[in-house]
Amino acid sequence: MKGSLSAAEVHKQYSDGVTAFRRQITDATLRIKFTQEVDIFFRACTLGVWGRDGASITPRHVEYYNAIYTKGNPVPAILFWELSTAVSEYPGFQPPPFFARMRASDKVSGTHLARRFIDLMTLMQLLFAAVDDVVSEEEAGFVNACADSLSALCDRDGLKGGKAPLDAKDFISKRPEADGPGDEAAPAAAVAGGGEAAPQTEAEQAPAPSLEELMAELDGLCGLDKVKADVKSLINLVKVRKLRQEHELPIPPMSLHLVFLGNPGTGKTTVARLLAKIYHAIGVLSKGQLVEVDRSGLVAGFVGQTAIKTGEVIQKALGGVLFIDEAYALANQDAPNDFGKEAIETLLKGMEDHRADLIVIVAGYTELMGTFIHANPGLESRFNKYFYFEDYNGGQLMAIFQSMCAKNGYTLSDEAEEYAGTYFRELYEERDENFGNARDVRNVFERAVSRQSDRVAALEAPGKEDLMSLTLADLREDDGAQTEGT
Known part of the structure; x- marks a missing residue:
């Protein structure tokens, strides 16, 4: 128009x-x-x-x-x-x-x-x-x-x-x-x-990041050493395949669809988004966008609607990566008539029809994803590359916390820094099934900012340092609140 x-x-x-x-x-x-x-x-x-x-x-x-x-x-x-x-x-x-x-x-x-x-x-x-x-x-x-x-x-x-x-x-x-x-x-x-007509020009698009910039961003992520190595190996494999194709050499069949295994908060979505951009940068994908869904984004409540709903998601993801979080929820073994089966069948057909310009990444808990992949022979044949996302240790959790503080313009007092280091070390060592990795760090940061705001608001004339500083009192919380929101 x-x-x-x-x-x-x-x-x-x-x-x-x-x-x-x-x-x-x-x-x-x-x-x-x-x-x-x-x-x-x-x-x-x-x-x-x-x-x-x-x-x-x-x-x-x-x-x-x-x-x-x-x-x-x-x-x-x-x-x-x-x-x-x-x-x-x-x-x-x-x-x-x-x-x-x-x-x-x-x-x-x-x-x-x-x-x-x-x-x-x-x-x-x-x-x-x-x-x-x-x-x-x-x-x-x-x-x-x-x-x-x-x-x-x-x-x-x-x-x-x-x-x-x-x-x-x-x-x-x-x-x-x-x-x-x-x-x-x-x-x-x-x-x-404000009422003045804007000139009708081409959309101002930011230039797409280069492969070098994307790899630097990947390297800048905290931890994930094994994942980073796997990503680099996969990129090398793809680049060599393209070179062989250019020289008219045989190219062995290979699936680029991936399985991400690990607990919540370990950076799976972040890596998937980077991979989408990297694939675009090396010419594998035409757009490089990430479309993220879970079971609710694919499954409807009536016969026939799930195929339409899943098909629409696939269309939206064409040219990029479709990231399905908690994908194991699609394979409900206790209810053979569950509509998740219809979503899987539609997904497999979409992957076949658009194999040149669609990559699917499924993610979830390690033990549950194994059951999901083996629920359908088509899944087993298409998903044969696994990336394992390990939990962040105490030092890495602290590094993530410090990064959040720096990014948002907050500084830590010496006492607060010492307290946070001990807190995250104990959080990792005493982790259980509710451990949220980086999500727990985000919760700690947001609660600290909230307490700091209440404290600073009571000051008569807070200066810049007051507005930036997170103190020991801002980080401390009752033991009963430590796991809130994880």
């Missing part, structure tokens, strides 16, 4: 707008909460906008939805049927959880974050409405109603506004004729820029 924003352009406008707003948040706790919740909130907004005027959901809607994320947050991977269902079941607009804290912060500091956020929300919702190059009257009415509900909360709290709020009805555009110039759609393409 002429004038339509690409998904890449939507992502850039959305990410730039949210990032610029986040920089205005000086309260560290509020900034963290905003970062964690903002993408979820705006993706919910799309469901309300797209359900206004009865238009059908199209593949472009799916592309727009999956473009709504900011750096560091999970990237959505919704499917067509999932989005259609979500739009039809939209429960109604709800203020985001962080908005209450934002208003409280404004009340104390005299800032206008809440009012500015309402304008940001209006612009983003108009950006979503422009999926078909049109902002309809119904869509604009919904956007204004959402803004009015947030404004009413600000009014109730006595928060004065600055400039007049944006009116979504100023961006209403008529649907362009199929053979017309399409000028009427200009406002829709400009909503994220």
